[in-house]
Amino acid sequence: MSGDNGKELVVGSKLERLLKAGHFVVTGELGPPQSADRSVIEKKASYLRDVVDAVNITDNQTAVVRMCSMAVAKMLIDLGIEPIMQMTCRDRNRIAIQSDLLGAYALGVRNLLCLTGDHQSFGNHPQAKNVHDLDSITLIQMVRQMRDAKKFQCGEEIKGQEPRFFIGGAANPFADPFEFRPYRLGKKVKAGVEFIQTQLIFNVPKFREFMKRCGDLGLLDKVYILAGVGPIKSLAAARYMATSVPGMDVPQEYIDRMANAVKSIPQEDKKARREAWEREGIKICAEIIQQVREIPGVAGVHIMSIEWESAVPEIVQQAGLLPRPKLDA
Amino acid sequence: MIIAQRKPLEEIKEMVASYEKVLVLGCGTCVAVCFAGGEKEAKLLASELRMARQMEGKSTQIIEHTIQRQCEWEFIDPIKELVASVDAVVSTACGIGVQGMAERFEDKPIFPGVNTTFLGMPVQPGEFVERCQACGDCILDLTGGICPVARCAKSLMNGPCGGSQNGKCEVNPETPCAWQLIYDRLSKLGQLERLLDVMPAKNWSTSRDGGLRKIIREDLKL
Numbered sequence: 237m238s239g240d241n242g243k244e245l246v247v248g249s250k251l252e253r254l255l256k257a258g259h260f261v262v263t264g265e266l267g268p269p270q271s272a273d274r275s276v277i278e279k280k281a282s283y284l285r286d287v288v289d290a291v292n293i294t295d296n297q298t299a300v301v302r303m304c305s306m307a308v309a310k311m312l313i314d315l316g317i318e319p320i321m322q323m324t325c326r327d328r329n330r331i332a333i334q335s336d337l338l339g340a341y342a343l344g345v346r347n348l349l350c351l352t353g354d355h356q357s358f359g360n361h362p363q364a365k366n367v368h369d370l371d372s373i374t375l376i377q378m379v380r381q382m383r384d385a386k387k388f389q390c391g392e393e394i395k396g397q398e399p400r401f402f403i404g405g406a407a408n409p410f411a412d413p414f415e416f417r418p419y420r421l422g423k424k425v426k427a428g429v430e431f432i433q434t435q436l437i438f439n440v441p442k443f444r445e446f447m448k449r450c451g452d453l454g455l456l457d458k459v460y461i462l463a464g465v466g467p468i469k470s471l472a473a474a475r476y477m478a479t480s481v482p483g484m485d486v487p488q489e490y491i492d493r494m495a496n497a498v499k500s501i502p503q504e505d506k507k508a509r510r511e512a513w514e515r516e517g518i519k520i521c522a523e524i525i526q527q528v529r530e531i532p533g534v535a536g537v538h539i540m541s542i543e544w545e546s547a548v549p550e551i552v553q554q555a556g557l558l559p560r561p562k563l564d565a
Numbered sequence: 566m567i568i569a570q571r572k573p574l575e576e577i578k579e580m581v582a583s584y585e586k587v588l589v590l591g592c593g594t595c596v597a598v599c600f601a602g603g604e605k606e607a608k609l610l611a612s613e614l615r616m617a618r619q620m621e622g623k624s625t626q627i628i629e630h631t632i633q634r635q636c637e638w639e640f641i642d643p644i645k646e647l648v649a650s651v652d653a654v655v656s657t658a659c660g661i662g663v664q665g666m667a668e669r670f671e672d673k674p675i676f677p678g679v680n681t682t683f684l685g686m687p688v689q690p691g692e693f694v695e696r697c698q699a700c701g702d703c704i705l706d707l708t709g710g711i712c713p714v715a716r717c718a719k720s721l722m723n724g725p726c727g728g729s730q731n732g733k734c735e736v737n738p739e740t741p742c743a744w745q746l747i748y749d750r751l752s753k754l755g756q757l758e759r760l761l762d763v764m765p766a767k768n769w770s771t772s773r774d775g776g777l778r779k780i781i782r783e784d785l786k787l
């Protein structure tokens with residue numbers, strides 16, 4: 237089984253159709269609330285509708301308990317937005333994951349992002365027992381096998397409708413060892429991944445090098461790469477990302493720009509400083525989108541603006557990516 | 566070997582608070598080598614208990630003894646009389662030893678004096694590190710002699726994950742990323758191509774997940 241991306245539709249999700257039609261795709265991300273409050277979803281969704289082509293629903297990201305991604309995915313479908321359901325291996329074994337996949341497909345979910353998951357020590361239940369029965373790559377393999385071979389992970393045949401997902405994965409071009417990252421992406425392609433969303437990119441030259449190496453391995457014809465981008469909210473956030481988030485690479489240049497953005501604003505004027513930071517953060521994000529767009533093999537961008545979904549329309553606008561393409565029904 | 570850590574005195578004191586005569590029983594194998602529950606540590610614990618109980622005006626009949634192993638009947642059986650002479654036992658053996666004692670001495674309360682922590686080794690004086698999780702299906706042949714099941718925080722079969730940075734694990738900046746170690750080692754061995762193949766989902770039924778594990782060796786049976 238290879239991850240060869242023909243142009244033929246295998247699932248027919250909007251995401252798949254746009255990518256295969258050659259559009260430069262924009263995906264967004266919605267972080268479910270730490271409560272059972274439906275209105276939060278509706279509000280966040282309103283920022284993303286018509287601005288992005290599909291929306292990732294995170295699966296208890298950073299290991300903090302949140303509303304489940306399947307339920308939120310269904311709400312988005314009802315709101316007319318295409319979800320990309322995230323699925324991690326941290327909290328579920330292969331039995332639970334496959335069961336969720338059957339349910340998610342029956343509810344209309346068509347895109348799935350397969351992840352290992354953040355370790356529970358980062359979240360609000362560090363005492364939890366983790367699962368990690370599978371990892372992201374064996375998860376991709378399983379989802380692909382369920383779809384293309386109509387078989388459960390154990391090899392048993394799926395009698396009746398099989399769950400059919402357009403299969404995504406993540407890649408972090410900035411994690412170590414750098415030389416191995418393109419090869420690891422190659423493993424995901426071998427396992428059957430069809431699109432990739434990358435970790436947040438700030439170091440564009442390094443990302444360009446990563447893409448070149450992926451191209452040299454022949455991967456770019458086999459998988460759609462969506463470059464991960466996101467707005468920096470403040471100087472403190474920039475510093476935090478640069479120093480404290482494993483696998484994140486924020487060049488000094490952007491930290492300086494965030495510092496300069498508030499140079500002429502007095503410390504006391506918190507509101508003006510916040511607004512200046514937000515303006516600069518959005519601007520940097522839009523610039524990075526334009527830069528990554530020029531890199532061969534980049535099929536779109538994935539905008540991660542969790543807990544700041546309201547910034548997305550402005551980013552997409554400034555990046556010159558509006559209006560979003562419409563598909564013929 | 567099995568690595569353990571002494572429980573806090575307070576906790577042990579609580580466990581045996583209602584018993585007059587207590588035996589602190591050391592174990593001369595793994596827990597002695599990791600300085601948690603061998604002869605010396607058992608002696609130390611006994612004297613700590615004695616002092617603490619004396620201050621509270623309680624019985625100070627704490628005796629100590631150490632046997633070579635609490636995980637084999639042949640070493641446990643000879644101390645029958647000693648155990649019979651006390652009201653309770655604090656075993657500073659690993660969890661296997663504590664259970665061995667409990668199984669042999671049905672009517673005697675046996676309390677753990679250490680926390681059995683992992684299977685590992687002292688990598689340098691004073692530093693003990695986990696190495697094996699006894700998953701029952703060794704894959705060290707595929708991973709350059711470095712175990713991702715025990716040493717990767719997520720037991721990944723196809724690492725390193727996106728959190729690996731500067732050779733360290735995202736979970737703890739003090740801990741080496743197991744998959745970076747595997748990468749470096751295979752690179753030295755000229756076997757990096759091993760990492761190009763997808764390692765299939767692991768069969769965990771040989772691990773603890775399959776229920777209590779047991780090996781029967783007909784050739785060794787009496």
Ligand code: SF4
Pocket residue numbers: 716717718719720721724725726727728729730733734735736741742743744745
């Ligand atoms: S950083 Fe390395 S050791 Fe830590 S979870 Fe990721 S792959 Fe495993």
